[in-house]
Amino acid sequence: xxxxxxxxRAEADGLADVAAGLxxxxxxxxxxxxxxxxxxxxxxxxxxxxxxxxxxxxxLWAAAIWPEFKLPAPAAxxxxxxxxxxxxxxxxxxxxxxxxxxxxxxxxxxxxxxLGLLVARVPLLRNAVGPLITGLQSLPxxxxxxxxxxxxGLTPATIYAVVLLGSVPSIMxxxxxxxxxxxxxxxxxxxxVGAGPxxxxxxxxxxxxxxxxxxxxxQGWAFSWRSLMAAELIANSPQLGVGLGQxxxxxxxxxxxxxxxxxxxxxxxxxxxxxxxxxxxxxxxVLRGRGLAGAV
Amino acid sequence: MTAVTDTTTSPQRADSPxxxxxxxxxxxxxxxxxxxxxxxxxDGVDLAVxxxxxxxxxxxxxxxxxxxxxxxxxxxEPTAGSVDVSTGRPAVMFQEPGLMPWLSARxxxxxxxxxxxxxxxxxxAVAEELLDLVRLGGQGSRRPHQLSGxxxxxxxxxxxxxxxxxxxxxxxxxxxxxxxxxxxxxxxDILQAELLRVWRATGAAVVFVTHDVxxxxxxxxxxxxxxxxxxxxxxxxxxxxxxxxxxxxxxxxGVAEAEVTEEITTxxxxxxxxxxxx
Ligand SMILES: Nc1ncnc2c1ncn2[C@@H]1O[C@H](COP(=O)(O)OP(=O)(O)O)[C@@H](O)[C@H]1O
Ligand SMILES: [Mg+2]
Numbered sequence: 001x002x003x004x005x006x007x008x009r010a011e012a013d014g015l016a017d018v019a020a021g022l023x024x025x026x027x028x029x030x031x032x033x034x035x036x037x038x039x040x041x042x043x044x045x046x047x048x049x050x051x052x053x054x055x056x057x058x059x060l061w062a063a064a065i066w067p068e069f070k071l072p073a074p075a076a077x078x079x080x081x082x083x084x085x086x087x088x089x090x091x092x093x094x095x096x097x098x099x100x101x102x103x104x105x106x107x108x109x110x111x112x113x114x115l116g117l118l119v120a121r122v123p124l125l126r127n128a129v130g131p132l133i134t135g136l137q138s139l140p141x142x143x144x145x146x147x148x149x150x151x152x153g154l155t156p157a158t159i160y161a162v163v164l165l166g167s168v169p170s171i172m173x174x175x176x177x178x179x180x181x182x183x184x185x186x187x188x189x190x191x192x193v194g195a196g197p198x199x200x201x202x203x204x205x206x207x208x209x210x211x212x213x214x215x216x217x218x219q220g221w222a223f224s225w226r227s228l229m230a231a232e233l234i235a236n237s238p239q240l241g242v243g244l245g246q247x248x249x250x251x252x253x254x255x256x257x258x259x260x261x262x263x264x265x266x267x268x269x270x271x272x273x274x275x276x277x278x279x280x281x282x283x284x285x286v287l288r289g290r291g292l293a294g295a296v
Numbered sequence: 297m298t299a300v301t302d303t304t305t306s307p308q309r310a311d312s313p314x315x316x317x318x319x320x321x322x323x324x325x326x327x328x329x330x331x332x333x334x335x336x337x338x339d340g341v342d343l344a345v346x347x348x349x350x351x352x353x354x355x356x357x358x359x360x361x362x363x364x365x366x367x368x369x370x371x372x373e374p375t376a377g378s379v380d381v382s383t384g385r386p387a388v389m390f391q392e393p394g395l396m397p398w399l400s401a402r403x404x405x406x407x408x409x410x411x412x413x414x415x416x417x418x419x420x421a422v423a424e425e426l427l428d429l430v431r432l433g434g435q436g437s438r439r440p441h442q443l444s445g446x447x448x449x450x451x452x453x454x455x456x457x458x459x460x461x462x463x464x465x466x467x468x469x470x471x472x473x474x475x476x477x478x479x480x481x482x483x484x485d486i487l488q489a490e491l492l493r494v495w496r497a498t499g500a501a502v503v504f505v506t507h508d509v510x511x512x513x514x515x516x517x518x519x520x521x522x523x524x525x526x527x528x529x530x531x532x533x534x535x536x537x538x539x540x541x542x543x544x545x546x547x548x549x550g551v552a553e554a555e556v557t558e559e560i561t562t563x564x565x566x567x568x569x570x571x572x573x574x
Contacts, residue, residue, distance in 0.1 A: 015493070019431055019446075019486050026444030028482070183392040191371055192388040193408035193459055203410065208397050290397040291441020 072081035072258040077281070080262040090266075097228060097243035098270060100156070104163030105224040109217060112168045116216075133169045141166030141227035145234045154237035159228065165218040166227030174216010178209030210286055218279040225271050244270070301339055318383050318469050318501040319345040319368055322339040325376030325526075326363050337363040338505065339526035340379070347467040350495055350502045352516035354560070356568050360527030361505040365473050368503060383469040383501070387456035391474045393448040395440040395455075402427060402436030405454045412462035420463050426454040429494060449475060450490065457498065474507070488514055509564060513557045521560065523567050530550035533560060 058068075059074045084090040119125045119133070144165045148158040182205050189283055190204035240246070244267050251259030267294020324341040337360040345351050355359050366372040367379050369388045385408075395404045405423040407534050414422075427436050430450040440448055455476075462470035475491075476484040492515065495502055506512050512519045517536045520529055535556060 015486065015489050017429060019490065020431075022445055022483060022486060023444055026446060028442060028444070030442065045503065133393075137538075185390065186396065187392070187394055188371065189394040192369060193411050193455070194385055195411045199411055203407065204396065207396065210398070288440060291439060292397075 044265035049079065056262055069255065069257050076258040077261045077265070080256075080258045081265070084262065093242055093244055093247050094266075094270070096241045097232065097245065100159060100243065101163065101221075101224050101228045104160050104228065105158070105167060105221050108164050108167040108224060110172055110222055111164065112171035112216075112220070113175060113213075115168070116172035117179075118227075119172065120176040120179045126176075133172050133176075136165075136169040137173060140230075141223065142234070145231055148231070149235060154235055154239055156240065158235055158238065159231040162231040163224050163227045167224040170223045171213075171220035173215045174219060175209065175213045178212020178216065179205060182208040211283075211290070211292070214279070214283050214286060218275070218283065221274060221279065222271065225267075225274070231265055307312065316347040316382070316467065317344050318349070318381070318467055319349045319503065320380045320382075321364075321368070321377065322380075323377035324364075324367060324374045324379060326360070326367060326372070326374050326517045336526040338367075338374075339376075339528055341522075341527065343520065343529060345469075345501050345503055346353055346382075347501050348499050350515060350517045351504065352512035353503060353505045353522060354512045354519055354564065355507065355522035355527065356564070357507060359522045359524035361507075361522060362473050363504065364522070364527065365471050365505050369471050381469065383460075383467045385462055386469040386471050387459045387500070389449075389452050389456045389470070389472045389475045391477045393445075394439070395448055395451055395453035397440050398402045400437050400439055401443065401451045402434060404440070404451055405436075405458050406448065407455060408459040408462055412570045414462070422458060423454070426457050426461075427451075429457070429497065430454045430490065444483075445479055446487055447471070449487060453491070453494065457494075457500075460498075460500070466500055470495075470498075470500045470502045472502065474499050474505055477506075477508075477512070484511075493514065508558055509561045513553060513560065519560060521563055526570060531563055 057071075057074050061071055065071075081090075084093070119129055141162055144162045145158075148161040152153075152158040152161060186204055186208055187200065190200040195203060228243075229245045229248075232240070232243045233249050236246055236249055242250075244263055247266070248260060248263035251263055314343075319343050321343040324338055326334070326338040326344075327336040329335060336559070341364065343351075353364060355361050363372065365388075367374050368381060369386055370381070371388075385457060396407065398399055399407070402420070402423045405426055406419040409419040424436065425431070427433055428491065430453050432450055433441070435447070443451065456470060456472075457468070460470075472491075475485050479487065488511065491502075494500075504512075504515060513535065517534065519533045519535060521531045521533075522528065523530045533556065
């Protein structure tokens, strides 16, 4: 008996060694790239691209194909932006637009999240309004502006209504498709470990749907920003303050092409900055944590 | 269908009094859908699994093995007969590990305990212990994508076992649905040995579904052959009678094992070819 005991012990140790060897051979290797290399491969190409665009622009201006009031020099636009920054006017303008967009976006998240959950989980609702929500995404939110002006007049309510109508469907859609894409196996595992519907939603479905939800939020932000610009461009009134959209419209009214381009560049810059500084890192973290690092 | 008769090689064991019955199925049937297009997946299945026993359910693809296991796991309800499980919450493992990709290995193992409402410290202690059991001590902070296929399946085993630690006392019951089917041959071989070790260490009753005769013969104390459409118990082989004493191999070794494998393979083929005939 003692003999077989030691025999099986030795066998078990051998097994442990083989198992450990297999683990070592089979474990995915993670390749870390140094930060400076990442910076080099990520930051340099876009900078080069921007410089190239500037060079082409400069060349076109120098060729004087179009008159100055149609295509100003890059330097003239830069001067315009410099003036805006110099007299501090830019901060007020940015504040008006950005705080509205952020507030509108956050409200959209608060509205869209429970609604999205509800629609995703109630089959009847899903069939009824699901296609509508997807369809709403392809409706340019500028189409809502006239309606909103008639409803709310030239007040901030108009602007927020347009922002919400633009971004809520995107966020709902992201959440719904995130929930649709939860692998059925995970739901089954949740059931097998004893989770009821609510616990399963909290511990399995919602975390599993997070990447889709984040993608929806990212798109929702883009839609908020676009809708806001559409609303600001059209709804001009002292009551509404001066945001980037109004700045753009004023520049057009004054026939200042460099002002127009400066405003467009600022609108672009804000959109890209929020995307790069807020959404990209969050999304990256979530995807990395799940081994989906192929993305970003 | 008529070629094979119900023969239980050791019928006296089925009602053997010395070991408690962990699972008892009486006349279990399960059909999907209604009307003429309904599929009868299982029909009149009688089966008893004793505490600590290792049973392999063997059958061709689509014969209702998963359906049967789901019934025992409580993931599905029978349309006829009764399923009695006298253990606490059974541990269930599927062909794919099904780990939550956003949780570390340890937090995956903790999941059943979290569902059951255990405190953080208690959860952690149990998870560490179970990870040690499957030889993944010290790997608990890794995420599933940082583990190999075999390691993931071991985490899944530890998580399944955690279900049996959720407070309710009782004999552990482990239900496995082709758990090694997606692994390469070397890893499968190692994991089979690991499973036997874990089985002996925990004294759990195991119901192991497979379509691989060799795997069944290597692991099981008792092999149960199912027919297809409808799934019925066709025949059983008792290979080892451990009586829970650590699985001393009284059953097949070497020649005997090869013989039994041959015999079961023949029976399986007969069951399958009887389908082509009618
Ligand atoms: N949810 C379901 N709806 C309809 N038919 C099903 C369902 N689940 C299983 N079946 C049928 O029941 C039979 C047994 O399936 P299953 O238990 O998965 O077989 P196995 O696991 O042995 O391969 C198959 O014919 C399958 O088509
Ligand atoms: Mg199956």
